[in-house]
Each structure stands twice: as structure tokens, then as C-alpha cells.
Amino acid sequence: MDQTVQLGPLTLKNPVITASGTFGYGLEFMRYGDLTALGAICLKGISLAPREGNPTPRIAETPCGMLNAIGLQNVGVKKFLAEKLPYIPPGTTLIANLYAQTPEDFGELAAIFAAQERVAALEVNISCPNVREGGVQFGQDPAMAARVTSAVKKRAGSKPVMVKLSPNVTDVTVIARAAVDAGADMLSLINTLSGMSVDIRTRRSRLANIVGGLSGPAVKPVALRMVHQVTRAVQVPVIGMGGITSAEDVLEFILVGAHAVQVGTFNFMRPDNAFRLVEEVRTLAESLGISSWDEYRGTLRA
Amino acid sequence: MDQTVQLGPLTLKNPVITASGTFGYGLEFMRYGDLTALGAICLKGISLAPREGNPTPRIAETPCGMLNAIGLQNVGVKKFLAEKLPYIPPGTTLIANLYAQTPEDFGELAAIFAAQERVAALEVNISCPNVREGGVQFGQDPAMAARVTSAVKKRAGSKPVMVKLSPNVTDVTVIARAAVDAGADMLSLINTLSGMSVDIRTRRSRLANIVGGLSGPAVKPVALRMVHQVTRAVQVPVIGMGGITSAEDVLEFILVGAHAVQVGTFNFMRPDNAFRLVEEVRTLAESLGISSWDEYRGTLRA
Amino acid sequence: MNTTQTPCRELQVLSCRPGTEPTLVDLVLSPPGWTCRAGQFVMIRPLDWGSELVWPRPFSVCDVSDAGLRIFFQVVGRGTRKLAGLQPGQKVAVWGPLGRWFRIDENRPNLILAGGVGIAPFVMLARREKTDNLSMLFGHRLDLCHYPYAEIADRIESEAMRQTTAADIAAFETVLSGRIKTLSGIGQVLACGPEPMLKVVRRYCLMHGTEGQISLENRMACGVGACLGCVGRTVTGEYVQSCVHGPVFDVRDIDLGE
Amino acid sequence: MNTTQTPCRELQVLSCRPGTEPTLVDLVLSPPGWTCRAGQFVMIRPLDWGSELVWPRPFSVCDVSDAGLRIFFQVVGRGTRKLAGLQPGQKVAVWGPLGRWFRIDENRPNLILAGGVGIAPFVMLARREKTDNLSMLFGHRLDLCHYPYAEIADRIESEAMRQTTAADIAAFETVLSGRIKTLSGIGQVLACGPEPMLKVVRRYCLMHGTEGQISLENRMACGVGACLGCVGRTVTGEYVQSCVHGPVFDVRDIDLGE
Ligand SMILES: Cc1cc2nc3c(=O)[nH]c(=O)nc-3n(C[C@H](O)[C@H](O)[C@H](O)COP(=O)(O)OP(=O)(O)OC[C@H]3O[C@@H](n4cnc5c(N)ncnc54)[C@H](O)[C@@H]3O)c2cc1C
Ligand SMILES: Cc1cc2nc3c(=O)[nH]c(=O)nc-3n(C[C@H](O)[C@H](O)[C@H](O)COP(=O)(O)OP(=O)(O)OC[C@H]3O[C@@H](n4cnc5c(N)ncnc54)[C@H](O)[C@@H]3O)c2cc1C
């Protein structure tokens, strides 16, 4: 079976993408598999200036999931371009994950990546706190989501723009439509669900940041529901994620309408999981007699 | 240690309440323990007229959780009062869980239960689809939440009114404040997170209703976060729930600010779990040297 | 809590034998001290399951005596796969006996129709019933030696038919139909097996006016009547809980959605 | 995927002995075929873990040879409790060796400071290093026989101090301080143990100007440098990943938040 997936102008070898923040800059996984065999890699979130991230502890394990409050620690775009990008094997499909605190900075970042031949697409992380408006997130307000999207789109040149949606909203389709109307070429979802974990003995949160983002199998039902809703609400390709840990899970997301998927927490469970998943998805799809993803996608029966 | 919990005018023997829809009318569990030993029982959601509920399958197991789309099947308030209520052992603290599709019907139901001596309080389930406004839920719109709350409050007589909040919102404190401003004596949360599970072979949802509500340990981090937020946003007692399966979990909710808790899915894991939990909570609290719930509640350190 | 009041027990695994056919498992737990009728079931959840699988699993009581509580089950998914790995000494929470049972009419012929692991409840029935008016027709996919068939055939008149091809299935259906017809007005059938088989049984019972009881296997979260997840639909369009009003129903009452 | 490229192996459990002190477990896995230095660690996740515990668990390599990969660990929570129940033949995903190791200076005295299960990495070190310039001070709570202390003491000069009371702890601290002071300018310490002990070690190293290396045990989700969860804070205020830039750090570089 042909594993190829077409995302507008972007062709992926297969539907398995590693999720931002869970696969580093790819380099960390080169010992464990062939990066060029993956559908794509979403790079760790990158900002204009380096960010040191949140105090520790930053992570906590929860039932079938985990919380993280990394705070987008990253080396900044300059250092990334100079010290990381050149070492990623040629032939690896790279998607830059953009993080900024203002639409203007998002635009700046987009312009920088637009000039990078090695970068195939831009993913815009709008699930970050908007410092200027007191804690509301870009991804929770359709107007702000639209502003960020168009700021990026204006400077992205020929790079397809994928907007990454937050699940912490009443109606995800409202934000989805806002992003698409503002020019998003595709959407990805879900980012993490806001959650907490506490220690009854120390009487402290297990995260220094108090609140963190929930990911892993625990969130899969919520993710599938939102991907299903969004694929029916917009016309652009949707990349689904949230709790994927098997080939069956990948097909579930495609069945409800996703063009491709991202795997996050699964990469921590075992560093070769993404590579093995590419093969397992192929085997499963063939065993089900699926001849192309276009044929299977969105065929959930009523 | 004195296990008593004061919820405004309502005194509970201990903080362990069984959650609506997971403990039937209590009667189903009489073989497995002493109902009067529980803090209280939230009865299965009751509507004015009997409801047959949704088509099957209605339930699906998910990682560390489950989905349900029961559709509030119930015998209706008349039959409940005639055929169920009289058989619940005296001394059992009962909280009626009200379900209706209009504020007026909610008011009707409240008036009926207001006259029932056996009922200690009313819990208002506002996480139900509002048929009149095309799929938006009362619990997702602060104005509607307020309307339902005051409709119930007006007819509830001396019964304390607990409004049960939906987690499927951008900012749960907005709904919480709306309910409290409209007269809610206390709040309970979280109801289930909207989710989905599909079968890649039959290409069908595992629920006839397509979408269902996620509960169980998987949702605990989300529940804790929301309870923490709400206890800081309002002055009324908050009853926390979502994924509780141990005495530690109970204390986690109290630590972040809950007055009491409800246990739902845990009752399915073993029918005597709620009874055993009452004892385990006592033992754990004593081993931690807690002398009263007032002393421990909300003492999470920054 | 009054422990004499609770029928929820923590039983020890005495043996767990996946046999030569590893998908079929014979599990024996320490005696629960219950009386129990054939067709009733128990809910089972090992104490060390953690919470990844939140629900217990329902199984027919295959037999219960001083020797223990016996369950005969097939590995079909994650839960049964984990159960198949139980080791002697491990503890399992078990509650029951639950639900309604097969009612024998000793004065008329009672024909058991069992399919695959649906044979389980009839081991106890055959051991206990003294009547000559009981016989069995058993349809199976795997070799007969993997099922507790001989235990039953030693006591009551039994016949087994293996189904491996579509032709076998058609042949079984023909025999089923014939037997059901023969019993019309003079006896009843007691059926337990996969849903497609139950649909066939129901069709012929209605066609030939033969009385029958069928045991439904609906997904269950609680087993005690609380979750309303296990409901079946009656012919009058109501939902009934199969854990308390079943799992054994009158074949005429239940709409199997044919 | 090129399998020679991946250091992620599926190793078999050869033995898993909870010993007479059931909270301390000696686990031996089939030989991974790695070379490895003392202080490096591996990530471990049994193949049958399901997904309730999403993360693997990090452990120092206690020893590695043709006899297998040995891990010495303490049961402290859900993961280690499950690991303690591993049976011979079960399979475990293991990747490594990860991180930086203890660097011995053969020309000067090297003093190992081990606390509790922090003794693990030094088993390999003592077996491999031929230098006389290596000795150990071991603080422990349980009886000495429960730790692989004798294996080390057979090879290098060792002293053990048991801590059961507050007075014992104070006494240990006094000895620590004295030993660290003695090495000032002429040798170094290599420390592995609980965080409170590392803080004490660090305080005296800074106080007396003694060189030292400490192994940090930070929560890790991935072990390979991807999650940024395991970071420690340097004295210059930056976050460094302990899985790739540690777990062994120069004692002067890390801010332990004293
Ligand atoms: C009253 C009753 C008696 C039963 N008696 C027996 C018996 O004696 N021997 C035997 O082998 N099986 C019996 N079953 C079926 C047995 O319960 C299921 O095969 C088992 O629960 C499957 O669990 P799983 O985790 O392996 O499957 P999964 O598919 O992973 O389970 C997912 C969920 O679906 C449920 N489920 C899956 N298949 C079935 C099914 N066929 N029936 C009901 N629920 C299902 C599971 O319980 C679980 O909650 C009985 C079922 C019922 C309701
Ligand atoms: C580099 C390194 C080497 C280690 N070597 C050893 C060793 O040789 N022997 C040994 O007994 N222990 C060692 N540990 C500690 C060991 O990893 C933890 O005790 C273990 O992960 C606890 O898991 P749990 O599920 O039982 O505890 P839980 O508290 O249930 O675990 C919850 C989460 O916190 C993490 N966690 C809990 N305690 C620790 C801890 N002390 N350090 C790091 N993470 C923790 C767990 O890994 C898990 O992710 C080492 C840790 C690190 C980082």
C-alpha cells in the first residue's frame, strides 16, 4: 500500500509525524532509528529569543498520562539554525513549531523560517498564555487565533501553515474556523489539556508551575472527539494527535477524518516507538485491505 | 478524627458521596455495604417524565477511563417517589440529581423534591444538551446556567441547591460564578468530558450516540485543576469529583479546596468500593495527623 | 461495614490453565461459599489490575462447589488476556452470583443449545439436574477436547458439531432449526453462545413457536444494575438491564435487532 | 529501520531477587552487549506494562558483563513495585547506556560517598578500577547484608555507617565533613545517594574547596534529552538536562537549592 499523505502542497512519506516537544530536534533520536523514515518531525517549539523555561519539577506522571509544564525552554531560533538544523539528516521532513507571545513576534519567526529550505512547513502553537491579556490564551479566543494565524501567514512565504489548536475550549470548531478563515492551510490538534497533580503529604503541586498540560492515552477520547468535530467543520487537512500509542490508534484518528497524526508522549515510552509505528501502521492498514489513506479517511459510519 | 463535613445547612457524616448515575438509587448497592455509612448518595438523574435513554451500545472502556452515553434513562420522578425512595434505608443522606430540558421543567422538579423530607439537597445537572438552542449545553453558557439555577432555587424551598458544572468549557470559573450569583448554595464538578472511541474494523463509534462522556482516573488531573480554580473563584462549598479511586485521591481534592467529593466510575470497579473508601479516608487522614477537614482543606502551598 | 452482608469476596486463584489451546482458559478460584444457579454470572477483577482497565469482567459461573468457583473463558481482548496470566495464589475480587438463571421444566424436554464458550454455564446444569429430559447440541470451532464437553456428555445426551467452513455453519443451522421445530409446543431450548447464533435460535423459535431462553452477553460496567450500560431492547421497545433482568431472557421478549 | 543502529533492546529477565529485605531488589537482565561506564544509567520499561504508567524508569547500571545487565533498586512507588514482581523470562525494553559517568583520577585519592541504593553504580566501578587510590564510605539504613557492600569492600578499602537515629545521621555528617576536608586539594569525592545527602556533600565540598562529582536523580520522562523534564539548575542559573549532561555533574556546577 502507498503510505503517502498529501497535505495541500506538502507530501509526507507516511502519516506518522512526531509531535513538538516530544522529539527534541530529532537529533536525540538518531541512535534509535532513521529520521528520514518518519512522515515528518515537528521540532521542539522555537521562539525568537532563547527561553529558559519553568522551574522544576516540570513533569508528573498521571494515570495513563503525564503532565508537563516545560515552559517552552528552547535555544532560540538563531542557535537552532546554527547549531541544530545542519545536523539533522538530509531527507528528513521538518516542521518548525513556532512560539511567541505576540502576533508580531509570530510573524518575525515565520519570516525567518520561510527562508529556510530545510523547513517544509510551519506549525503555530497558539495554546500559549498571552501575557498582554492576562492569562487568556491565543488558542482560546477566536479573534486572537485569527490574528496570530494571519500574522504568520503573511510572512510564511510559500511554506504551508498549520495552526495547532488547544482543547481547553468550549467549542473547538469556533477556533478552527477562525484559523482557517484567517488563512491556515491545515490544523493540528490537540495540544495538552490543562491539568494538575498534587502531593497530599508535602501539600504541594507536583509541578512548580502548579498547572500543566495533560497528554498521553488518557486524553485520546477527547482528542478523537475534537478531531472528528473539526474535520467536519473545516475543509483543510487536519492532523490529529493525543494519546496515540499503537497503529490502531493511528487508524482511529484517520477513520474520524484526520489526514495524518502526531505522536507525542509515546516517544517517551520507548525511543524507537515512532519508527516502529511507521511499520506497524503499514502492516495494519494492509491487513485491513486499505489501498490508500484517501479511501479510508473519514469513513466512520453513522 | 471527626469526619463530619458542613456544607452550608447540610451536615455530612464524612466527605464521601457517591456520584449520580454510578450508584443507581442506592438500592443496587445494599448487598455490598451500609448506605447510611456514606457521606451521601447522589441519586441517578431524575426527570419529570420517564426517559428511555439512548440506543446501545452506550458504554465503552478507554485507557484508565470509560465513556458513557446512557442518555439519562430513568423511571421519572413519580415512579421514583413511589417505587424507589421508600425502600432506601432511613438514615441515608440523599441528594436528588435533577435533569430537565428547560428552566421551567427544572423548576417543576425542584418543587417536587422540595416537598420530600427524605431528600437532603438538590443537585442540578446543567451539562445536558439544551434542545431549544441547538446543541449548546446549559452548562456551557453562563446566562443559561444562571437561568436554570434561579429557576431551581426559586422552587427549592429550604433544600440546598448544588449546581453540577461541565468541564467542557474554556473557563469553568465563568460558569461557576454565574451559578453562584444566581443563588447556588454549592457547586459540584466535574461532570464528564466529551469524548469518543471508534472501532477501526467496523468503522463505527463504540457508542451508538457517537459521542459520550469520559470519566475515571484518566480525567483526574483535569478535575483537580478545575476544582482548584473554582474553589478560588467562589465562596460557596465545592464538591470535587473526577477519577477518584483511592483515599489519596480524596485528600487531593480536599487539599486543592473541595469540601467533599463524589466517586463515580470507582463504584463500577467493585461495588463495595465507596464503603471501603469511607474507612480508608479516615485511616489516611488520621495517619497524616489531620484533626478536621477544615484544617486540611485548601492548604495547598504555593 | 458488615462483612456478612457483602457478597463481594476476595478469592484466591487455585489454578489457571490455558490448556493446549491457549485461547481457552479454565480458571478455578477458592470456594466463595455461594449457592448459585446455572446461567447466573459473576463479575471478576483481580486486585492488582490498577486502573488501566476500569471495568471488571462478567463471566458465567461454569461450576461452583467445595472445590471452588470455576470459570471457563476465551481470550478475546485485553482483559481476558490479562486474566489468562493469573497465577495460583493471586487474589481476585468477585461478586455474585448475579442475574437470572435458566429455568428447567423437568416434565418436558429441555434442549441446551451451546456455542463455543457458551457451553460454560451448562457444566453446572448437567452436573446438578437429575432429569432425563435434558440434552445438548453443541456447536464449536476448535477441537472438542478443548471444551468441557465430555463432562456434560457423560451425564446427558449430547451431540457436537464442529464449524470450520461456511458449509459447516449452514449444516449446524439446519440441525438447529430441525431440533427447535421438534420441540414446538412440547419443550424448550436453553441457548448460550455468540450473538449471531442467538439470532438464529430466536428466528427459529419464533418461526416454529418454540419456547426458549437465551443468555445475552452485553457490555457491562457494573454488573449490579447501576450503570444502565448493559441494557437490551425488549420487543415492546423498552430497555432492560441484562445484569439484573437477565442475562437469561425469554427468547420472545428480546429484540436482537435482526 | 536499521537495528544495528538502535541501542534499544528487548532483554530477558534472568533473575529478579527481592532478597530478605523485600524493598531492595537485585535484577539481572540478559547481556545487552554494551560497553558502559560507572555512573551511566539505563531506561527500563517491561513490554507488558500497558499504558497506566507511561514513563520508563531510570536506573544506574550496577554492573554489566557477559553475565548480564544488573540493576540494584529500591521499591519506592508504583513502578518499582511492579518491577520487583518481574519473573524470569519476561521481556523488558532497555535503552542505554545513557549520560555521563564518574571520572576517576588514578593519580590522586578518589573517595566514593554512597548512600543507600546510591551504592549501585560503584559495584561496577570497584570491579573494574585497578587503582589503589579508590575507597568508599557507605551510609545505609537497613542491615548491611541487604546491599552489595561486600562485593565492593572485597576490592577496595571501605567503611560503612548505619543510620537509624538522628544521632547516627549527625555522626555520619561529621565523618563526611572530615573526609571531604582531608581530600581538599589532593583528591576528589564521587557521590551518589539521596538528595539530602548530596546537599551535605556539596556544602562540605564548597566549604573545604574539595573537588567532587555528584549523581543527580531527577524525574525523567524520556532519558534521551527530548522532554526537558529532567533539568537541574546550574549555579549560573541555566537549566541543564541531567539525562544527557548528567546524571553525574561537577559538584560546583549544580545548584541544589540549599
Ligand atoms: C453475563 C455474561 C456472561 C459471560 N460469560 C462468559 C463465559 O462464561 N466465558 C467467556 O469466555 N466469556 C463470557 N462472557 C463474555 C466475556 O465477558 C467477554 O469476553 C470479556 O469481558 C471480554 O473482555 P476483554 O477485556 O478480553 O475484551 P475487550 O474487547 O478488550 O473488552 C472491552 C470491553 O468490552 C466488554 N466485552 C467485550 N466482549 C464482550 C462480550 N462478548 N460480552 C460482554 N462484554 C464484552 C469487556 O467486558 C470490556 O468491558 C460473558 C459475558 C456476559 C455479559
Ligand atoms: C539517573 C538515575 C539513576 C537511578 N538509579 C537508581 C538505582 O540504581 N537504584 C534505585 O533504586 N533507584 C535509582 N534511581 C531512582 C529510580 O529511578 C526511582 O526510584 C524510580 O524511578 C521510582 O519509580 P516508582 O514508579 O517506583 O516511583 P513513583 O514515585 O511512583 O514514580 C513516579 C515518577 O517519579 C519518578 N521518580 C520517583 N522517585 C524518583 C527518584 N528518586 N529519582 C528519579 N525519578 C523518580 C519515577 O521515575 C516516575 O516517573 C535513579 C534515578 C535516576 C534519575
Ligand SMILES: Cc1cc2nc3c(=O)[nH]c(=O)nc-3n(C[C@H](O)[C@H](O)[C@H](O)COP(=O)(O)O)c2cc1C
Ligand atoms: C513534554 C512535552 C512538551 C511539549 N512541548 C510542546 C511544544 O513545544 N509545542 C507544542 O506545540 N506542543 C508541545 N507539546 C504538546 C504535544 O506536541 C502534543 O500536542 C501533546 O503531547 C498531545 O499528544 P500526545 O498525547 O501524543 O503526547 C508538548 C508535550 C509534552 C508532553
Ligand SMILES: Cc1cc2nc3c(=O)[nH]c(=O)nc-3n(C[C@H](O)[C@H](O)[C@H](O)COP(=O)(O)O)c2cc1C
Ligand atoms: C454511567 C454514568 C452515568 C452517569 N449519569 C449521570 C447523571 O445521571 N447525572 C449526572 O449529573 N452525572 C452523571 N454521571 C457523571 C458522574 O456523576 C460524574 O460526574 C463523572 O462520572 C465523573 O466522576 P468519576 O470520574 O468518578 O466517574 C454519570 C457517569 C457515568 C459514568
Ligand code: FES
Ligand atoms: S452492568 Fe451496569 S446496569 Fe447492568
Ligand code: FES
Ligand atoms: S529525561 Fe527527558 S530530557 Fe532528560
